[in-house]
Amino acid sequence: MPRYGRYKTALYDQFARVGKALASARRIELLDLLLQAERTVEDLAGQTNMSIANTSQHLQVLKQARIVESERRGNHVVYRVTSDHAGNLLTSIQQFAEVGLAEVDAITRRFHDGCEEMEPVDRVQLMTRAKTGDAIVLDVRPKAEYEAGHLPYAESLPLEDLEQRLASLPKDKQIVAYCRGPYCVLAVEAVERLRERGFNAIRLEDGVREWQEQGLPVEYEESA
Amino acid sequence: MPRYGRYKTALYDQFARVGKALASARRIELLDLLLQAERTVEDLAGQTNMSIANTSQHLQVLKQARIVESERRGNHVVYRVTSDHAGNLLTSIQQFAEVGLAEVDAITRRFHDGCEEMEPVDRVQLMTRAKTGDAIVLDVRPKAEYEAGHLPYAESLPLEDLEQRLASLPKDKQIVAYCRGPYCVLAVEAVERLRERGFNAIRLEDGVREWQEQGLPVEYEESA
DNA sequence: AAAGTATTCAAGCAAGTACTTGAATACCAT
């Protein structure tokens, strides 16, 4: 079908454009952060240990593929994902890598061992226990990410503030900590530390994105 | 968290590996074909107008990302997707491009206009009508792809054989043609030609993959 | 208006990718 040659290549080019945007570990790291909350270039550069200029350039690649968009806000430029569909892209890559690439399993296992995770079936039940106060759900990400969206009944307790606020946590209830998702180590570390102090702590593998993709509800801060 | 730096980059590298494999229009085209049916290198090279060596190289990139696998069969090497998860990758990229990139819409519109598609709601109903014989479902892809999996009650009528078999088609029933999916033009062309001849033809946008992802059943040939 | 901060742009270099060509390998048929 020579007549359709141009049509086909043009389409594949568009699809590849999205693929190209996801073809760099740096850009995936940026996207991963942006899926938690919107951020300035400066912030992203700091979080990823990249130069500002380099960060800006990577962001523009993501922007060209319409995965992220930007908005000038005063002196800063704030980047955010264009839609929830962007999360699906990363999710499907992660899912694929999880089942297909033995390396991923090996890497995560090295860091997450000894820290039992919640069974997937517990999700719905967890919310009812959180609602009644039988379980405490902790969001151990930085506060800004909590404010951009968090699980229902979760309270914000950034990992860095953990030590100072230990006293306010109950020893007799189960504490469920979550962070950015299955590959994030914040909750692993939180649970580790809590257990050392004698708390009954457990890690929820999900992050907000995973929660949302399950069709479960998410809360946002009204203020902002 | 300097302690986790290596862990994080190692993971992002793995995810990017998948992204890299999808970062070329050529490779997406190959994957698209492989999602319809397994194929030899020679066949793929022919379908995509690439040199054999180049095709082989692209296939190896896909193979390294575990998106496809290969098996020697006599004199040929047959490539196939490793799992259905590979289809999800392409689907999520396509879905993203569809909503995010205006270009995709513009490109497809240029070729698919004037050819009404079936409403998504018709899917389930379509099968019952096909079952009772009220509608004829035609798979207009090459026969090998039909054999690798097709919609229930569909009969194989490759586009190239259409003219010869017009006589066997009824004028009083609705004919529903489908091909590789929303971006494939085989069914568009089939419907165009059928209408010119006075048939009541309509295009189903789905391909086998889309069908499957909806959780709907698919049939395979027993023989093979 | 002037100075300061955040971001982008432009140029340059090293490294990586895409494609071609011709040789090497693996299997089949005789």
Add this chain to the structure above:
DNA sequence: ATGGTATTCAAGTACTTGCTTGAATACTTT
């Protein structure tokens, strides 16, 4: 074994990407 076919490998070249550096731009504050 020999010749034929399908695929992969190796080397070369043009092109693209990733990162750095320093200048340019956009906005804020004084």
